[in-house]
Amino acid sequence: MKKIEHGFERALFSSRWVLAPFFVGLILSIFILLGSFAKELWHLVTHFGELGEIATILGILALVDMTLLANLLIIIIFSGYESFVSKIDVSNHEDRPGWMGKVGFSTLKVKLISSIVAISGIDLLRTYMQLDKMPEAIETDVVMWKLLIHGTFVISGLLFAVMDYLTTKSGNDH
Template sequence: MTEQPAPYRPNPMLKRLEHGIENVLFNSRWLMAPFYLGLVGCLAVMLFKFFKKLWEFILLAPSASENDIILGALSLIDVSLVGNLILIVVFSGYENFVSRIDPGDHPDWPEWMTKVDFAGLKQKMLASIVAISAIQVLKAFMNIDAVFDAQKMGWLVGVHLVFVVSTLVLALSDRWSGDHGGE
């Protein structure tokens, strides 16, 4: 007759220690909440910057050239896109890494806010960065008559192309891995 090995019984002390460590790790996600609150503060600063630029734009508009109007509008769009980027990071970062957001009974709650996973967050962030970068290149191009610096223009276009290629590579890798942006 062969002896049966005794069934495994975990040490209760080690099991409690493991559970305690897992609790600390799980609850450490709340350390990210102040970062997202700080980004909300950053969004308020961007709002202030937007209104400051808008006021300057309005004051200079009567005597501004067509190029100046376009450059002013592009500056406002640029600040708006950065604000959108901050908002995307705040909502999807909080939802993905801290806690689920309960939209409750908010009828105008945007559908995407609680449905962007980490892959979708990366894609939306890179798309926003590409748009912001494109605006910077366009602003430099629109200002080419006033100040032309070939080296600066080359760097702007080069960095923009790096962002574009990075975004395309990320989108392709997500598609090949079967992740379609989390939506």
């Protein structure tokens, strides 16, 4: 019976590799995001003289938004893979990010919600800068919902941070 249990546990442990294709998919999504980034950057560069101040700012905010999302994906890929699949053996590499190997699941949740709040804030700023182009009836609803959703993200982020802090203080950080 112990042999069956041991075999089952080995198979169960090996099943973590089912997650690897998810991380490959996230890596591919960064390339898709890179394509969108290049397209937006090309538009800004080729229409530089034609764009007004608000259109330029909106284009730059779109680039910042995509960069934040790409950074978030890298954090999720690295820390998720290390937390759930296997350690990444690049400890001697000179370009190894300092946070690698130190971002646990709890920290990942806080970083994730922080990035979502930043992305949501940028979207809210973009909406604010385009208010004059929206019909007044739609404007109020759109802004109200975006503010409500952004506020929900902010409150969730604060609650995640408080829970993480309390868990760390109690010494029960697993």
